[in-house]
Amino acid sequence: MIEMSDHDHSFCIDRVLADAKAVCAEKGVRLTDQRQSVLRVLAASHVPSSAYDILNQLNKERKEKGETMLAPVSIYRALEFLIQHGIIHRIESRNAYVACNEGPDARHRHGEATIFLLCDKCGRAAEFQSESLGGLIETIAGKVKFSPNAPVMEIRGLCEECQKLEGNG
Amino acid sequence: MIEMSDHDHSFCIDRVLADAKAVCAEKGVRLTDQRQSVLRVLAASHVPSSAYDILNQLNKERKEKGETMLAPVSIYRALEFLIQHGIIHRIESRNAYVACNEGPDARHRHGEATIFLLCDKCGRAAEFQSESLGGLIETIAGKVKFSPNAPVMEIRGLCEECQKLEGNG
């Protein structure tokens, strides 16, 4: 699995954590250390992670520090919390989770759609918000009275890096 | 405004099957009925299918005809054959399989996107084509030089029927 290298991840992580803190402060709920560590793992990767990806990553870190291991349910509890407060997304078709990377103001605007570009080769993900796309989806869905449960779409393909590798291969 | 052109899958399927027959003839291997039916299911979908997706689809068809059910291993054997001869691809990152669809004379008209509205309750699927949606996706993908392998989107939600049932609770 290749990580994105063309920008500073620490910036992404800091921003995600800062947004989350703001959201939780406003709502009067607690962004505990454990929730924060789960969020940090998600924010540190542009690849949607499974609950067990997160578990393994955190336990690896904890092992190095001589700390006790976490159980799966701890991860699920943190994920549930983060989803409930709109801090992360669950990608249904992949049983995976990803930090919302667009800031709190962009999150719950009516008529907006979240778009994930997912690389089939390396799993990398890019996230965007589009109001016109959201409008189109609403229109199309409305024609058959379909009710999207979340304005999240996934588009599969090849990312820039993997296109290059493809050419060489 | 929202144009939704029909897309005749039979064309896609015929083309894939014809290619496969040519390949097998040249190699002197047998594209049996069962292998062909697995390939047909893959070719009929723009979405990568899991082995069990294929299994369920074929068994659904067979049930309607009063035929016996297939076991998972039959699907895996056909998939193995098709992969070995380069007729389909396995998408590693997702345990899914897709008919090989090489060539610039793609089955999809340029600029069009296929949209699947998938009901989370009953599994019903509705398919649409939208040119303006395709344009938007191209624009978004172009921003990060992402190459959609097929302009296909899946939107999950509740279909009309299941919304009614939901209401009755």
Add this chain to the structure above:
DNA sequence: CAGCGATGTGATACAATATAACAAGTCCGA
């Protein structure tokens, strides 16, 4: 300190993916 939300712990449920082992059927050339 009391109460409640958060976490630990162990077990378990549930689902998806894949293969093993062997029997039976089918094709095709010798």
Add this chain to the structure above:
DNA sequence: TCGGACTTGTTATATTGTATCACATCGCTG
């Protein structure tokens, strides 16, 4: 038509991944 290789059927099971339950304990906060 015979034999062997290829193909399929059948049953069972392995393997991994995903998710939740039940209950005990911790620890923050009022």
